[in-house]
Amino acid sequence: MPALISSRFLLLVGESLHLRRALATSRSVLLHTSVTCMSQVEPNHGSLTLSSIGFQTETKAENRSKSNKVKPFGSPSENLKSKGKPFDINEKKKKAIRVVEKQQIEFAPFAAKSFSELGLPHVLIERLEKEGFTVPTEVQSAAVPTILNNHDVIIQSYTGSGKTLAYLLPLLSVVGPLRGKGDDGGDENGKKLGIEAVIVAPSRELGMQIVREFEKVLGMDNKRVVQQLVGGANRTRQEDALKKNKPAIVVGTPGRIAELSASGKLRTHGCRYLVLDEVDELLSFNFREDMHRILEHVGRRSSADPSSNSAKNERQLIMVSATVPFSVVRAARSWGCDPLLVQAKKIVPLETFSPSEPVSLSRSSLPSSAMPSQAAVESLPPALKHYYCVTRLQHKVDVLRRCIHALDAKFVIAFMNHTKQLKDVVFKLEARGMTAVELHGDLGKLARSTTLKKFKNGEVRVLVTNELSARGLDVAECDLVVNLDLPTDSIHYAHRAGRTGRLGRNGTVLTICEEPEVFVVRKLQKQLGIPIASCDFSEGKLLVTEEEKTISTSTS
Numbered sequence: 001m002p003a004l005i006s007s008r009f010l011l012l013v014g015e016s017l018h019l020r021r022a023l024a025t026s027r028s029v030l031l032h033t034s035v036t037c038m039s040q041v042e043p044n045h046g047s048l049t050l051s052s053i054g055f056q057t058e059t060k061a062e063n064r065s066k067s068n069k070v071k072p073f074g075s076p077s078e079n080l081k082s083k084g085k086p087f088d089i090n091e092k093k094k095k096a097i098r099v100v101e102k103q104q105i106e107f108a109p110f111a112a113k114s115f116s117e118l119g120l121p122h123v124l125i126e127r128l129e130k131e132g133f134t135v136p137t138e139v140q141s142a143a144v145p146t147i148l149n150n151h152d153v154i155i156q157s158y159t160g161s162g163k164t165l166a167y168l169l170p171l172l173s174v175v176g177p178l179r180g181k182g183d184d185g186g187d188e189n190g191k192k193l194g195i196e197a198v199i200v201a202p203s204r205e206l207g208m209q210i211v212r213e214f215e216k217v218l219g220m221d222n223k224r225v226v227q228q229l230v231g232g233a234n235r236t237r238q239e240d241a242l243k244k245n246k247p248a249i250v251v252g253t254p255g256r257i258a259e260l261s262a263s264g265k266l267r268t269h270g271c272r273y274l275v276l277d278e279v280d281e282l283l284s285f286n287f288r289e290d291m292h293r294i295l296e297h298v299g300r301r302s303s304a305d306p307s308s309n310s311a312k313n314e315r316q317l318i319m320v321s322a323t324v325p326f327s328v329v330r331a332a333r334s335w336g337c338d339p340l341l342v343q344a345k346k347i348v349p350l351e352t353f354s355p356s357e358p359v360s361l362s363r364s365s366l367p368s369s370a371m372p373s374q375a376a377v378e379s380l381p382p383a384l385k386h387y388y389c390v391t392r393l394q395h396k397v398d399v400l401r402r403c404i405h406a407l408d409a410k411f412v413i414a415f416m417n418h419t420k421q422l423k424d425v426v427f428k429l430e431a432r433g434m435t436a437v438e439l440h441g442d443l444g445k446l447a448r449s450t451t452l453k454k455f456k457n458g459e460v461r462v463l464v465t466n467e468l469s470a471r472g473l474d475v476a477e478c479d480l481v482v483n484l485d486l487p488t489d490s491i492h493y494a495h496r497a498g499r500t501g502r503l504g505r506n507g508t509v510l511t512i513c514e515e516p517e518v519f520v521v522r523k524l525q526k527q528l529g530i531p532i533a534s535c536d537f538s539e540g541k542l543l544v545t546e547e548e549k550t551i552s553t554s555t556s
């Protein structure tokens, strides 16, 4: 385990400008550490290697003959063996152990040094290289071949670790013009196959961001392959685009996708892939009805449509989040077929987990008194520094300003719990000469994207926002996250904190609270299994004040 932690640390401490070099260096360390990791993990957790789940460097398009039915939303069946093939966990474990013993070096799955090792088509690799993507992240190394081998998966890895490409790349290997068959994504006769992948995200911002990630890889010439279907945008225009462009992939919010599906404008029965991004959020009560419709219709080909020649009979289900509470495991078992949990350094059958057991490895190494919540563990980038500062309510904005100066932070996201208070903080910051802007769900779509653009291109230094921005928001340069109000729990802390320190960059998280709230910070610290040091600001410096020590830290 120490080897595992140190390799992960190595991967993540790289400065932003040296990111690619840091990634490449860490790979050579990983080849040796992943073996250590698997041999330790195997007996307790049933970790699999890519070879044990059927990975070969050549991609196969196999038929999936699954017949799992959608269970009512929120009441998944626990009878695992009643659907699909019977799943013999002991057999899988034994097989995995044999493979680890025999072929641990050649098949160490989490040590890919380049995208070409992952079985992606040549044309797709060329596009990635053009966009500057040369080394896959750990979670991409594990997830890409697993998905290419037709497994239903939950992808869990900390914020900013590249989970979007981890599912986007295997999808584009099979769907659309980069699939390496030298055509535009139609069938053998050049006929369009209709919608082949549906990607669902809980917010418009996240949906739009996923589309941008697709466009990065597809390039300008091919971007029509993906269609955005988010709420708040003009529905008629979306319907017209569906008709005109005949996209192979749609990305949207549950409400808009369900609405278009119900009206018959979006036909998804022949779909091969269903991706649920930020799946734990999608399981919330708000999305219940829309998600039920999506799960019932996407990839559920009616028998009246036997002419479709899609390679699969059933959809492949991909669930994604940095935080995976047991409700997600239960949902995956119910809606998927023998799903696997794919993390940065291991692949585990879901049958390994029960409600009383952790989804992550690290919990077992902690004393029971300090047990972190299973959903929050391993959701945070390890290179982040966490602090809290105690002050009076009326001084919070002043502490925020002093912190920004002390760290010389350039891209700051400040979180609050109530929309009404955002404007006040913006006024106070601007009155003191600091550029700031508010972002929340009551703003129109245009205002939201203009605000985000201003923040991303550095026109404003502080984005004052609410929970809307806690998930998915990808501003690579964000170097400081501040909680002006306490997050409701460790999962919310993890997603807020994850807006900084993305993909190996440095980042700081500061929670500004009042004295009676300190016990909540201590609880978060325990649940997340991370140190959150008490600090203060004096003479333009951040001073760590915990344990009667006063250490001046230089963080810039």
Ligand SMILES: Nc1ncnc2c1ncn2[C@@H]1O[C@H](COP(=O)(O)OP(=O)(O)OP(=O)(O)O)[C@@H](O)[C@H]1O
Pocket: 132, 133, 134, 135, 136, 137, 140, 157, 158, 159, 160, 161, 162, 163, 164, 165, 213, 321, 322, 471, 472, 473, 474, 476, 498, 499, 502, 503
């Ligand atoms: N292999 C790679 N090389 C370089 N950059 C990458 C690579 N993979 C992903 N990225 C970039 O890293 C950033 C973070 O990726 P992404 O948003 O997918 O992370 P995430 O794990 O989904 O985070 P979150 O949980 O916060 O949504 C993106 O800007 C993405 O383009």
